[in-house]
Amino acid sequence: MTDQDSDFIDLKEILSIIRRQARLIVLTVIVALAIAFFHLTQATSQYTATTLLMVDPQGKNVLDLETGTTSSQADNARLESEVEILKSDSLALTTIQTQELYLTDEYGPSFGITDKLRAALGMDVNELPTGEDLLQSTLGKFNDSLSVRRRGLTYLIAVSATSESPQRAADIANAHAQNYIAQQVTSKVDSSLSARDVIQNQLAQARATLANTDGALEDYIDQNLSRLESEIGSDRISQLRGDLTAMNQQLDMARASQTAARQALANQNYDELAQQVGDAALARLNQQREALQRRLAGTEAGTAEAIDLASGLAQIEDQLQSQAQAAVSDLDMSIRSYQDEGTTIRGAIRDEVLASNLSPETLAEIYSLQQEAQIAQRQYDTLLSRMRDIETQALVQIADSRIVSEALPPRNASFPNKKLELALALVAGLGIGVAIAFANEYFFGGVVSASQLANIIPLRVAAVIPKVQQGTNELSVADRLVDEPMSMIAESFRRLRATIDLQVPDKPGEGKVIMVTSSIPAEGKSTDALSLARTYAIAGKRTLLIDGDLRKPSQHKLIGAEPQHGLLEYLIDGNSSEHSTGEFYDADPKTPLGIMMGKRRSNVPTDAPLQSAAFEELIKNARKALDVIIIDTAPLVPVVDARYIAPMADAVVVCVRYGVTNQSDLRTCYEQLTDSVRQGTAMVSVLNCHEGQEKSYRYTGYYS
Template sequence: MDADIDLKGILGLIRRQLWLILSTIATILVLTLIFTYSLTPKYTATSLVLVDTSTKNLLDSSNILSNPNADNSRVESEVGILKSDRILLNVVRENNLVSDSEFGIKISLKDRILSWLRIPLPPAPTSDEALARVLNSFKSAVTVNRNGLTYLITVGVVSTDPAKAAQLANSMSETYIREQINAKVSATLTNRDTIQNRVAAANAAIVENEKNFDTYITANIDRLEKQSNSLGLATLRAELEKVNQDRSAEMSRIESLQKSLQSQDFSTLVTQLGSDALNEFQSQRESLATRIAAVDDNSTEAISLRAELAKLDSSLASAASQEVNDLQQTVTGYQQQANEVRQKIRSTVLQSNLPPEVLTEIYSLQQSSEIARNQYQTLLSRLQELDAQSALQLPDSRVVSAALVPTVPSFPNSRMILALALLASVGLGVGLAVLREYFIGGFVSENQIEAVLKVPLSAIAPRQATGDEHHKLANPTSSLADLMVTAPLSLFSESVRRLRLTLDQQERKHPVAKRAGDDEGAIIMVSSALPSEGKSTMALSLARAYALTGKRTLLIDCDLRKPSVNKHLNLEPNHDFIDYLRQDRSSATLTSLIMRDPLSNLTVLLGGRRSDIATDELVMSEKMGRILASARKHFDYVVLDTPPVEPVVDGLYLARHADMIVFVIKWASTPQSSAKRAVAALKENKNPDAGIVTLLNQQDRAKMSGNYSYSGYYTE
């Protein structure tokens, strides 16, 4: 049941504040639309890069897989390299972003304002500062992310120009792969240069050891022959010299060929090697070069011919490298022959009857030469491998999906912005409705009145028509208070009777004091915070409610600033109440002001015309006090229709005479702040024994969560 009541309360709040909620939603949505479509659209282009963590070597047919445990670190490292300043700077330079209208240096709004104010501008940035600014601007438009735990990296670039976004995204991927190849080539060349320096030293060691060995044999050949009684040493020494000469000549030739291969001097390679296969390759190369020179550089045929030429150069380099390797085998053969001769010399010498010290010297020289040769062969083989690798490096990453020109802007996301704006506007609208309903706006419920004003609610009077159409046509000036007589079973009449019941209960709790030994009537003051809240209508209705029960009832129109009871009764007094209070006896008497209600046994003291002077002195005068004291003696109930508390102080002075105060609040209209101030003022100025009750007037049942279930009881 409580949940049902809460739901009805929420629905009622929404219905009452629907215009505020809808206007808030409409305003925010309109502003959001204006803001969204005033933004410059931006486009995001993305390319996809795959990182291959295996070790690749074209000279080795088997790829060596890396450690899977290190793959995550490897891919994350590649992400860091891809978005490093080195890659971004290369993209900035290659695409000339320094002079770009979006990322380049441009006059800022601050500089324009300073220029307009004729204030000296700061010095222009240096080239390094300008490049740094462009780098920071471009960096903010770049996103590089790894796709989960995969080996894929997404490279995205945001730009106001979709074509530019795609171009820059592809440029980043291409620059990254190119830099990766350059880094691998640079590392290979560095290793090659290091080994090449060692090759020269190893070669010098071989020469030195061979020279020492040959020098020793040459210097001691005669002595060795004599000591060993061997005549073949001289012949072996001559054979060794010839083999060494042939090997040195072949090594010099190989070194020259390697330099030509490194510089891709194919003409020299073909001339020096002179093989049929290389001659055929060179002939094809010259033919392609002639055809390329004869066509346009930018034509499709030229591009195709250059690709074919590059492929032919690769084949020629591979064939030349193979023949150089074959020559190396020849050097190896010479080395083997020299070794065989040295072995023969050694065998001959060792088999000879030589002194031990001579044999030791020969063996030491031979071992030094052998070690130097092995080192040289190892370094030379590694040098050739690095030379080949430097020209045959492959990147560890490749573009698997190039960036395409985006057709839909990535910013602003109109649907998401509008959806969020709608949610925010609904929340704000409901929040403003709650704020207006319970803190700023009017009162709509009993709990709300009692919580804010700390005063009990006596009744709720509905907003209701004055009668049927025939009655309106017959009496256009009829008052809503007439329903007490013309429609006694209406909801309005019942609410007035409920107010009367509450006042009776208050009277029993705080009975009016006996004065002069006689029973005196009760003075009921009807007040409100602001004008036009139905105060006069309720005062007349309450007075009629008492009169209809047979009580002697007097209604006094104390709103001297703006009297209106005479309009509700459609009566005009002969004189004005204000004249009587001003001691103007020649123009007014109390008897001339008192009239009878045409619809009930109600006595009315009419106010008459509006006052053009301040009336607070009149209502607090002794004469007003005597009138009220006399009214207590002659009537059971005296109802005072008083001015509103906020704009006029008259009601606060009249509150001193009242035994009970009815504070009228207009449903969903009277501001809570005004009502709180008015009630506080009444509490400060009223009789200490007087009670205050509230009446919620003109309730609009159409704006509540639902009609009362018993409303048909009064209409049937």
């Protein structure tokens, strides 16, 4: 088949295929319409309600009324993001909870068809899902019923909900939109509060930095006071330095007294405490306490005097504790006073130093410390101001979206659309029917025309053998070639012979080998091999027919002969054995044709004999002595025998039975042939329409 033939669309052939497969197409359409009609009668009506949302892609800020400009690309990205948020599971769960959809029959747990059948039969029904399974089941049903789409290139987003109840569909659509808006406000507030928390952490660090930088200059002056005093040469600084030294000494003494006083107070050693703070009243109270303790120790317990003494002792201890704490507090105030005085002296020293003439190196060091302090101050002020702004913004957040059209309960069902569904079923049925028809014609069904055969495997169809019923007195249909030489079947095999001769011209002194095979058993290859061999013999060619189907030889049956031994025994035992070619060779009773036959089915593997030197020698000698050698082989798909014969052939005839041969097997046969034959080997196909003697083509027959 040429490239032009493969590219040409034969409308007549297409129409003939449709006509042949009309029943299958009509049946497919009827099935499609029946399924659609059944679905329409059983389907539950669904109603769809839609809520429209308007989204402001720039974002709304009550504290900043100025609106900026954004690009269309940014607006599209923002709107697509909002669509995905509306589709999110978290928002869906919120709507499910607010509407309590998990309690409804439509969205809640339900029994499946299997559970209903089990209940009808009185069997145990599976338990309803609980916990996470129930949540996932309800969420899946809700997502299936929800649709979120942007309306073209506008800022509108349509939120549609589908339900068995019109009112519920509207409620779900409106609730989902409202939850989205509420979640949007919550998200903005949470974002502001998160930013505030981040700034608070930075503010604490800035406060610590500010404190460090504020004391850095004083520390620098304290550490370098001697050098600065000598560098400036000011009596005022010397005086202030002396005052600071005296104040520090007093502060150290006060701190030591404070430590000792606190330790004495903790140990209730009031004498030590009075000595540290220099409080005579506290010492007298402690003396009174000790005197009462001595008197109480010498008084009999339980007497009126003992009771009075104990009461007086308790009062004095309370006064003593209060007086001691007051004394410690006075000491703390003295320390703070010393610290304030030290701060004042240091400030005076700093002012005096900054007002004096300093060296460039000292000025650079002081300037660096001052700049760091100013920077820390500005950072602290900026963070504090920004935190206050964010806290205010979190209190006045509003949504960037609003509902512009609430959903109303729909009047008409959105599903099923009866007219549309029936029309689609009709179109789908026609399309599927035609597709099945062509698939059955070209892939699954049997071969029913020469053009179809040429489309399946790229081999020239050399002949189409007409359908012929075998006569009662005929051993095979091949007898018609002799008994009725002018019949259509005889002409078909002569056409096959002519095609082979054109592709494989005769060579003087060398006979041609023609292999006749098929993809599966019972395709008429043995009859075709005998018929083709008889046409050559009748034409005056010295012809030999070899029954190479060692698994299931049949040529002896077609000519009515009973050989003593077969080709298999000859090949297994060798040409020097007790078997000779005369025991399985016979002449055709109707033509001058020689036939090498088989005796019985093989009970051993037959691929080895076909690869033996005896078989190669047999073919080699036959080429020298004869004009045409035709080998009837086993089918290619079930067994491998023919693959070892194919390299010896000059031409291969693939027999295909009308309406029976599986197209997959036929393609496999062709692939195996192309892998096995020599390059340049002629290959043709034959479509057999005549009735064979055996209609079974099971593979198992070639293995037993």
